[in-house]
Amino acid sequence: MGKRIVIALGGNALGNNLPEQMVAVRKTSKAIADLIEEGHEVVIAHGNGPQVGMIQEAMGLLTRAEPEKYIPFPLSVCVAMSQGYIGYDLQNALKEELLDRGIDKGVATVLTQVVVDQDDPAFQNPTKPIGAFLTREEAEKMEREHGYKMVEDSGRGYRRVVASPKPQAIVELSTISALVGSGHVVIACGGGGIPVVTEHHHHLKGAAAVIDKDFASELMAEHLNADMLIVLTAVEKVAINFNKPDQQWLSDLTPDKAREYIAQGQFAPGSMLPKVEAALKFAESKPGRTALITLLEKAKDGISGKTGTAVHQ
Ligand SMILES: Nc1ncnc2c1ncn2[C@@H]1O[C@H](COP(=O)(O)OP(=O)(O)O)[C@@H](O)[C@H]1O
């Protein structure tokens, strides 16, 4: 029987720049269309780390070059831009792939705002890596010239980090739910959602942050009463002792084991840790719910229990 599935697409599903993205979304669309063809209801969220960093960098260059002409763009607006252009590419590639298979379904991106708490301690402690991977020298230059906080990201180079508060509520949830309920394929909560804080008189104010898309996808999966949360990334399974001689790939993970491994520091912050935390939260949110972490091209096999790391009670 078809399941309701929320998919969180990682960086490798989108590429690092526009030409890479246009190629990547075609492959991504094939994997998603396979699930729709099998009768699953699919809701898609995606990351935006490289893209939002690039957009903010480009906007920063413009405003620094001609400060009398351009006003700096807030980070929340950069997140909105990243949702727009990734959603545009993804919805077109997926629509085309579905039509090629004779499936005529509406596919649309919902520009999504996600409420965060303005007192979230994350605002005082930036942890979310965005933008390109840099060398140590380049990172030190960024620190000196722009006052950015830079960190080493899982052995892949240095990246800027920004605040990443936890998602509290999805503003456009009822719209997303109505579209999904009437058979449309929805792309929502892109880049974790545009972070907003609530002010007086229903006013929403953009916040300088990038929400983790794994946590936003988890929240959306809970609220849409999804059966599965699938986090698609660059590894087929989650490992303990990752990249060490005694590395061990995990097929099944109970919430208790996940907590034990988290306490041991088995999962890198900013990369695998939020995925395992989101999977654990979803698995515990209601009996019968499963979260799966695997490769994009293994999504179909993962759903049928052949691969990936499944987190369930
Ligand atoms: N314990 C672990 N098991 C598997 N992968 C891990 C682990 N710790 C860190 N990683 C790294 O985390 C990466 C996934 O994080 P990241 O690339 O940030 O995600 P995304 O796909 O959302 O862009 C994997 O490709 C892997 O290199």
Ligand SMILES: NC(=O)OP(=O)(O)O
């Ligand atoms: N917003 C977000 O989580 O992006 P990445 O998945 O690219 O890090």
